[in-house]
Amino acid sequence: MRYALLVYSDQSSWDGIGEEEAARLRAEAMPQWITLFEEMGKADPDVVGYELESASEAKVVRVRDGERIVTDGPFADTKEVVGGIFLTTLPDLDEAIRIASLVPAAAYGSLEIRPLADHGDAG
Amino acid sequence: MAILARVLGDLELAEDAVQDAFAAALRRWPRDGTPRNPGAWIVTTARNRAIDRIRREQAFRRKAELLARLERLPTEDDDVTTIPDERLALVFTCCHPALAVEAQVALTLREVCGLTTAEIARAFLTAEPTLAQRLVRAKRRVRAVGIPIRVPPAHLLPERLPGVLRVVYLVFNEGYAASAGDRLVRHDLCAEAIRLSKLLCVLMPDEPEAFGLLALLLLQGSRRSARIGPGGDLVLLRDQDRALWDDEGIAEGLRTLERALRMRRPGPYQLQAAIAAGHAQGSSPEAIVAVYDELARLDPSPVVRLNRAVAVALAGDVEHGLALLEELDELDGYPYLHSARADLLRRAGRDGEAARAYGRALELTGNEAERRFLRSRLAELGDER
Incomplete structure (x- = not known):
């Protein structure tokens, strides 16, 4: 099964945090990230993951009645936004849940597990 | 069915293949005689039918993988002795928390107990097409989100077992105190839940809560004939004719409870069974309150607190019981x-x-x-x- 793991968190909680404090928080979470990458690599050596730039950098594009409208994101009022994504092939949902709960953001944000649609012909 | 489902990870495909195999058996056994090992014959035939079905759609990569897995299945000459594990795997799959609870119940009755869609629809007073659709959706979901068809590994068992026991209890309760309709007790569902619960005990002989649940169902079930009066009316416990209680069921329930308690790992089902045992043996109201206290500590849910309040009142302190009920706004x-x-x-x-x-x-x-x-x-x- 191929899964996308979407990492949601409240990025505004990083606002107003000084450089030093931010560096300290990142360093604190480091061992968890290392554990995550070790476990992910064991479960699926081909796993890929990306961190997204802050949602405040986002642009939202819509085409309505043939007219293109570009606005600044994020487009929803929810506090939690997608901050990263993993694409991975795992044996089943239980394993996906186990891996997702190892992502540090699961402890303060949330992880969304989305199976990739299988139309039978995907490579 | 369980074996194929587990190998294929696809309930729909497995079910179709097994149906094909039984149809083939109906045609061939009367003509050619019953095979030496009918179970293995069915598995082998279903396996071959599944291969046929997959070959027909071989354009799909996923199916090629399934074919390889089928090729590795034991054939008629091998000994098929792993059936209990396969059936347990199916129970855990049907009761996976990624499925809605009502889908879990329906799927368990269909795949594990082998009830037909029509029987399940009747039992839950649902229109058959509605129920059939619920089953199809649940089976698709098993495949689409990758719910594994296997017994969870030991570290997952403690969080998954309660879900399985709850589904069995829901089936029993729907039979015992039907939430709608004009019959109070639907014996078929009670019997099915007891059968399922026995299966869980056989398959997981070291789980005291599985035995606790079985004891509870046996003890409650032993009173079900006495719960309804001649006119089909509800008869309360204290007014019941004890001659109508099923003594054998009570004895079996008590033995099962003893076995659970000997494992010295108490849990909510064992305590509920202990309360039911207390009623069956005419224990003092005070003794029953004491077990409720223990249960409320383990499981402080509103329904448990409601029952405890009633027990307190029956033990003589009606005002205290009423005061405890006043705290239950959420009910x-x-x-x-x-x-x-x-x-x-x-x-x-x-x-x-x-x-x-x-x-x-x-x-x-x-x-x-x-x-x-x-x-x-x-x-x-x-x-x-």
Whole structure:
């Protein structure tokens, strides 16, 4: 099964945090990230993951009645936004849940597990 | 069915293949004689039918992988001895928390108990097409989100077992106190739940809560004939004719409970079974309150607190029981809160308030036998409705 793991968190909680404090928080979470990458690599050596730039950098594009409208994101009022994504092939949902709960953001944000649609012909 | 489902990870495909195999058996066994090992014959035939079905759609990469897995299955000459594990795997799959609870119940009855869609629809008073659709959606979901068909590894078992036991309990409860319709007890569902619960005990002989649940179902089930009077009406525990209790069921329930308790890992089902055992053996109300105290510590859910409040009142302290019921606002939509309150108010001689509470319970319940009971109580209080 191929899964996308979407990492949601409240990025505004990083606002107003000084450089030093931010560096300290990142360093604190480091061992968890290392554990995550070790476990992910064991479960699926081909796993890929990306961190997204802050949602405040986002642009939202819509085409309505043939007219293109570009606005600044994020487009929803929810506090939690997608901050990263993993694409991975795992044996089943239980394993996906186990891996997702190892992502540090699961402890303060949330992880969304989305199976990739299988139309039978995907490579 | 369980074996193929597990190998294929696809309930729909497995079910179709097994149906093909049984159809083939119906045609061939009368003509060629019953094979030496009918179970293995079915597995082998179903395996071959599954291969046929997959070959027909071989354009799909996923199916090629399934073909390889089928090739590795034991054939008729090998000994098929792993059936219990396969069946347990199926139970855990059907009760996976990624499925809605009602889908878990329906899927378990269909895939594990082998009930037909029509039987399940009848048992839950649902239209057959609705139920069939629910089953199809659940089976698709198993495949689409990758719910594994296997017994969870040891580290997942503690969080998954309660879900499985709850599904069995729900099946029993729907049979024992039907939430709608005009019959109070549907014996077929009770019997199915007891069978399922026995299967879990056989498959997981070291899980005290599995035995606790079985003991609870046996003890409650042993009273089910006495719960309904001649006119199909509800008969309360204290008014029941004990001669109608099933002594054998009670004895089996007590033995099962003993076995669970010997493992020295108490849990909510064992304690509920202990309470049911207390009722069956005529224990003192105080002893029953003591078990409720223990249960409320392990499981402080509102329904447990409701039952504990009633036990406290029956042990003599009606006012305290009523005070405990007042704390249960979150159960306002639950008819048994109001009927229990009404009963205690009547004992306390507060007839006006009792009538109002019976009235509220009557508004909330859909079961005809229970409605008749509530109306008769209202009539005793001089309120005809």
